[in-house]
Each structure stands twice: as C-alpha cells, then as structure tokens.
Amino acid sequence: MTNLDLRRKRLIGRGASLIWSLFRGVIILGICYVIFYPLIVKIPSSFMREVDMFDQSVQFVPRFLYLENYKMVWEHMEYPLAFWNSLKLTTLVSLLQLAACTFIGYGFARFRFWGRGLLFSAVVFTLVVPPQMIMIPLYLNFRYFTFFGLIPEPGINLLGSYWPFVITALTGTGLRNGLFIYIMRQFFRGISKSLEEAAYIDGAGAFRTFLQVMLPNAKSAMLTVFLFAFVWQWNDYFFTSIYMRNAKVLPVMLDGVAFDIMTTAHYISDQYKSILDNTGMVLFIVPLLVIYAILQRYFIEGVERTGIVG
Amino acid sequence: MVLKLRLTKGRREALTGILFTLPFAIGFVFFFLHPFWQSIRFSLSQLKIVSGGYILEGVGLANYRTALVVNADFLRVFVEAVGRILIDVPLIVIFSFFAANLLNQKFKGRTIARVVFFLPVILGAGIVLQMEQTDYIMGQLRSGAVESGVLSGAVLRQFLYELRIPEASLDFVIEAVDRIPEIIRASGVQILIFLAGLQSIPRSLYEAADVEGFTGWECFWLITLPMLSPLILTNAIYTIIDSFTTPTNPLVKLVRETAFGGGGYGLSSAMGVLYFLAIAIILLIAGAIISKFVFYEE
Numbered sequence: 001m002t003n004l005d006l007r008r009k010r011l012i013g014r015g016a017s018l019i020w021s022l023f024r025g026v027i028i029l030g031i032c033y034v035i036f037y038p039l040i041v042k043i044p045s046s047f048m049r050e051v052d053m054f055d056q057s058v059q060f061v062p063r064f065l066y067l068e069n070y071k072m073v074w075e076h077m078e079y080p081l082a083f084w085n086s087l088k089l090t091t092l093v094s095l096l097q098l099a100a101c102t103f104i105g106y107g108f109a110r111f112r113f114w115g116r117g118l119l120f121s122a123v124v125f126t127l128v129v130p131p132q133m134i135m136i137p138l139y140l141n142f143r144y145f146t147f148f149g150l151i152p153e154p155g156i157n158l159l160g161s162y163w164p165f166v167i168t169a170l171t172g173t174g175l176r177n178g179l180f181i182y183i184m185r186q187f188f189r190g191i192s193k194s195l196e197e198a199a200y201i202d203g204a205g206a207f208r209t210f211l212q213v214m215l216p217n218a219k220s221a222m223l224t225v226f227l228f229a230f231v232w233q234w235n236d237y238f239f240t241s242i243y244m245r246n247a248k249v250l251p252v253m254l255d256g257v258a259f260d261i262m263t264t265a266h267y268i269s270d271q272y273k274s275i276l277d278n279t280g281m282v283l284f285i286v287p288l289l290v291i292y293a294i295l296q297r298y299f300i301e302g303v304e305r306t307g308i309v310g
Numbered sequence: 311m312v313l314k315l316r317l318t319k320g321r322r323e324a325l326t327g328i329l330f331t332l333p334f335a336i337g338f339v340f341f342f343l344h345p346f347w348q349s350i351r352f353s354l355s356q357l358k359i360v361s362g363g364y365i366l367e368g369v370g371l372a373n374y375r376t377a378l379v380v381n382a383d384f385l386r387v388f389v390e391a392v393g394r395i396l397i398d399v400p401l402i403v404i405f406s407f408f409a410a411n412l413l414n415q416k417f418k419g420r421t422i423a424r425v426v427f428f429l430p431v432i433l434g435a436g437i438v439l440q441m442e443q444t445d446y447i448m449g450q451l452r453s454g455a456v457e458s459g460v461l462s463g464a465v466l467r468q469f470l471y472e473l474r475i476p477e478a479s480l481d482f483v484i485e486a487v488d489r490i491p492e493i494i495r496a497s498g499v500q501i502l503i504f505l506a507g508l509q510s511i512p513r514s515l516y517e518a519a520d521v522e523g524f525t526g527w528e529c530f531w532l533i534t535l536p537m538l539s540p541l542i543l544t545n546a547i548y549t550i551i552d553s554f555t556t557p558t559n560p561l562v563k564l565v566r567e568t569a570f571g572g573g574g575y576g577l578s579s580a581m582g583v584l585y586f587l588a589i590a591i592i593l594l595i596a597g598a599i600i601s602k603f604v605f606y607e608e
Contacts, residue, residue: 024415034491126342130551137349173341273446
C-alpha cells in the first residue's frame with residue numbers, strides 16, 4: 001500500500017461522489033419540473049386570449065398579459081364572497097376536526113377499557129371504506145334528519161347548512177378523520193406518562209390533565225393534523241357538493257364557473273372554457289400556496305416529529 | 311381494601327376512556343355503520359322518493375345484475391380501475407421509497423426540494439385534480455407529448471421489443487413510463503411517511519456498520535431496507551386506499567354519476583358494494599403478501 005495508491009483511491013472516491021451529486025441534482029430537478037408542470041401550464045394560459053389558442057405561433061407564452069380572463073372569472077366565481085365562505089367553512093370544520101380527533105386519539109392512547117381494540121379497528125375500517133359507498137345513505141340521512149329518531153318524521157333538511165360538516169367533524173367521522181385519530185393516538189402513545197401522573201397526584205382530573213398538561217405538549221402534532229384537515233377540506237369537492245350543492249364556496253364555484261359564464265354571458269368554445277378554467281384554478285390555488293409557504297416548516301417537521309410511523 | 315381501591319381505579323380509567331372515545335363511537339354507529347348497512351339494503355332494492363321521505367322496494371339481486379351485465383360501462387371501468395391500481399401501487403411505493411432516501415441525504419437546497427416534493431399533497435387533491443383531467447389545454451399537451459415526444463409509446467415499444475423484453479412486461483413498462491407524472495404527484499404522503507421512518511433509524515446502527523467496514527450498498531440492504539419494511543406495508547395500504555377513493559378515479563365518478571345523474575340510487579349502491587368488496591380483497595391479498603417480507607425488531 002503505497003502513498004500513491006491511497007491518493008488514487010481518494011481521488012476515485014471524490015470523483016464518484018461528484019458524479020453522484022450531479023446525478024442526484026438532475027433527478028431532483030426533473031422531479032420538481034414534473035411537479036410544477038401543471039402550474040407552468042396554468043399560469044401562462046390564464047393570460048391568453050381565445051385567438052391565441054388557435055395561433056400556432058403562440059406556445060406557452062401569451063402575446064401580452066391579457067387580464068380580462070381574471071376579471072371575468074373573478075366576477076362569475078363571486079370570488080370575494082366565495083373565498084370568505086370557504087375560509088369560514090374550512091376554518092370551522094378543520095378546527096372542530098382537530099379538537100375531536102385530538103380528544104378521541106388521547107382516549108385511545110391512554111385509557112384501557114373494554115372494547116378498545118374493537119373500537120380502534122373501527123377507526124381503521126372508516127379509512128378503508130370509500131366514502132362513495134356510504135354517500136347516498138349519508139345524503140338521505142341529512143336530507144331527512146331525524147336526530148336518531150328524536151325529531152318526528154319526516155325530520156329536518158340539514159343539506160345546504162354547515163350542520164352535516166359540524167356533526168361529522170365533532171364525531172370524528174369527517175373527511176379522512178380516521179387518519180387524524182390515528183396520528184394523534186400514535187403521538188400521545190409516544191409521550192411519557194410521568195407528566196400526567198404528576199398532575200393526577202396533584203389532584204387534577206382526567207379532563208383537566210388533558211387540557212392543561214397534554215395539549216401544550218401536543219402542539220406540533222396538532223399543527224400537522226390541522227394543516228392536513230384544512231388543506232383537504234379546502235380542496236374537498238366531494239362532500240361539499242353533496243351537503244351544500246348550491247353553496248357559494250370556492251370548489252363549487254370553480255367547478256361551475258365556465259358553465260355560469262356560458263349561460264349568463266355568451267357562448268364559449270372548448271378552448272376558451274379551458275382558459276377560463278385554468279384562470280379559476282390559479283385563483284383557487286393561490287391561497288393554498290400562501291398558507292403552505294408560511295407553514296411548510298411545521299408541515300414537514302411536524303410529520304417527522306409526531307411519530308406517525310409508530 | 312387494597313383490592314377494592316385498585317378495582318375502582320381500573321373502572322374509573324375504563325370509564326374515562328369510554329368518555330373520551332364516545333364521540334367517535336356515536337359517529338361510527340350513526341354516520342358510518344348505519345349508512346354502510348343502509349347502502350347494502352339500497353343495493354338490494356329500488357328506492358323511490360315520495361313526499362316527506364323515501365320508500366324501498368325489494369328487488370333482490372337485480373341491481374347487481376344490472377351493474378355487471380346490463381350496464382355498458384361498469385364492468386369495463388371496474389376492471390380498468392383495479393388494473394390501474396395493480397400497476398400504480400408498486401410504482402408509487404418504490405418511487406416514494408427512492409425519493410425519501412434521496413431527500414434524506416445532505417445536499418444544498420434540500421429544504422427547497424422537500425417543500426416542492428410535498429407540494430402535491432397540497433395541490434393534488436380534490437377539485438383541481440378533477441378539472442385537470444378533462445381540461446382542454448392539458449389534454450392537448452398530453453397528446454402533443456405523445457406525438458412528438460422521445461418516449462412516445464410506439465418508439466419505446468419498438469426499442470424494448472428489440473431488447474427482447476418479454477411481451478407481458480412490455481405493457482407494464484410502457485404503462486409505467488406513461489404514468490410517471492401521476493405517480494410522482496400521488497407520492498407526497500408516502501414520501502413523508504418513509505422520510506419520518508428514515509429519521510427514526512438509530513444512527514448507531516450505521517456507525518457500527520461503518521466500523522465493521524460495510525459499504526453504503528450493504529448498509530442499504532442490511533439496515534435501511536429491513537428497518538423501513540413495516541412502512542412499506544403501511545404505504546402500500548395507504549396507496550391502495552388513496553387511489554381507490556380519489557375523485558379522479560373513473561369508477562368513483564361512475565358511481566357518483568349513476569346516483570345523481572338518474573341511474574338510480576339502488577344501482578349506484580350496488581356498484582359501491584362491489585367496489586368495496588374489490589378493495590377489501592385487494593387489501594387482504596396485498597397485506598398477506600407484503601407482511602411476509604416485513605422485518606420486525608422483536
């Protein structure tokens with residue numbers, strides 16, 4: 001083993017790691033491109049005119065920034081109103097889901113009781129069954145809501161109000177709530193019991209201990225759950241269009257914007273419909289991007305720290 | 311005396327636990343189990359809306375017969391949806407595993423790369439994804455890429471054929487290449503789960519391996535892969551559920567359109583039940599196969 005050999009070996013090692021870095025960089029850039037691709041398409045096309053769609057010399061880049069699309073979509077989506085309604089609904093629902101799932105998750109993590117295993121497999125079961133399967137009965141239940149027989153037939157119509165969301169959120173059966181219960185349970189199981197024991201010795205009850213000792217320690221996990229709940233609720237078209245078909249919230253308004261322009265303003269071609277849809281999607285996505293930009297740190301670190309992996 | 315005290319303590323614990331989980335128990339019974347049961351009943355009957363409610367008329371298995379034999383779309387879409395999942399799930403799990411390992415390394419711009427990789431979790435759900443599917447511009451670009459792209463199906467097929475790759479796996483490869491964007495965009499949560507798993511592997515294992523003179527390659531096969539194997543199961547199951555319930559799934563659309571587009575609640579419920587059975591069977595098979603390869607520390 002001469003000095004020269006060693007040097008050559010080190011040189012090869014450095015070369016290999018340089019090649020790997022390059023290779024990795026290319027792959028990561030490529031993947032980023034694929035992820036951004038829909039946005040790269042949407043943003044320029046939202047500034048195009050209808051004639052640009054037929055002009056072969058216009059590809060990707062519009063001739064000039066044509067703002068009329070935004071004006072039109074903004075008006076027909078009733079954007080300020082729809083945004084405000086969406087914000088209200090999403091904030092309310094995701095906060096309720098967070099509260100309920102934290103509460104329920106803590107119960108599963110800390111207390112031994114008869115039927116716990118069975119009830120927890122029920123949580124997993126709710127995740128496995130596609131919501132489409134129970135969609136019609138749910139729809140009819142809320143259409144003729146009898147509060148489990150307490151209200152006389154034919155019951156009241158809860159569709160079109162926030163109640164179906166509120167009720168399912170409070171009982172941990174909303175959109176992907178099983179996952180949130182699972183995350184919170186895993187998190188609470190990972191916290192040492194000594195804090196609670198100290199509180200119990202001081203004479204605090206289970207609920208007070210939960211509120212005053214456990215919650216302050218669960219901030220990171222709760223933030224993660226809240227973000228997931230918020231984003232998924234904001235994006236949700238499935239339940240929103242079933243429970244509140246005529247509500248002026250963003251997903252519903254976005255879905256119908258081109259049709260609305262067609263029926264109230266003038267005929268539009270497929271090409272122009274696409275431009276308008278893309279403009280609407282940009283308007284829909286921007287608030288999400290802003291939230292993500294502010295909170296992405298908690299989003300990623302939160303998941304890593306919550307011990308989602310058990 | 312001591313015994314009695316312990317008993318009450320245990321009972322109090324049980325009672326508190328039941329109180330904490332009671333909301334879910336109620337919700338599960340009324341907004342899950344009951345609708346679940348109803349949907350099976352609906353699938354066996356014809357539902358008629360009358361003033362102030364609805365009535366059910368039993369029709370036996372007629373709805374199932376309609377779904378499987380009479381309805382032109384269901385069986386085709388059903389087979390397609392199941393087939394697509396069989397292709398997607400392994401690809402998504404493998405890709406997210408690979409991406410998580412990539413993102414776990416130290417390099418410049420790692421934070422930004424992570425932010426971008428998880429962007430699909432934020433954007434790739436719900437209405438936007440649904441609209442992109444039928445969007446004219448996206449459709450044009452997609453077909454344009456096929457016509458002019460280097461990786462167009464025909465060229466790739468010819469190339470692979472000349473490499474003497476068996477016909478059966480040929481289709482899989484072409485399908486896989488075709489679906490790269492979808493696969494990347496459906497992997498956000500899975501990458502997150504693998505990344506969390508990677509960071510929970512004790513550093514000491516790698517240090518010990520280093521002392522023993524293991525190469526990076528050996529470390530990967532002997533430490534990383536076995537330690538992450540339980541998460542492969544988790545992610546496979548998550549992916550199956552996710553791709554079965556995403557609103558862009560053509561079968562999901564069909565079930566929905568049948569219900570609200572005049573096809574009848576009974577028929578739609580029958581489709582839903584068949585769909586659920588397919589998911590359950592696939593999950594059981596996937597779970598049984600993958601758990602054979604899972605390594606548990608205990």
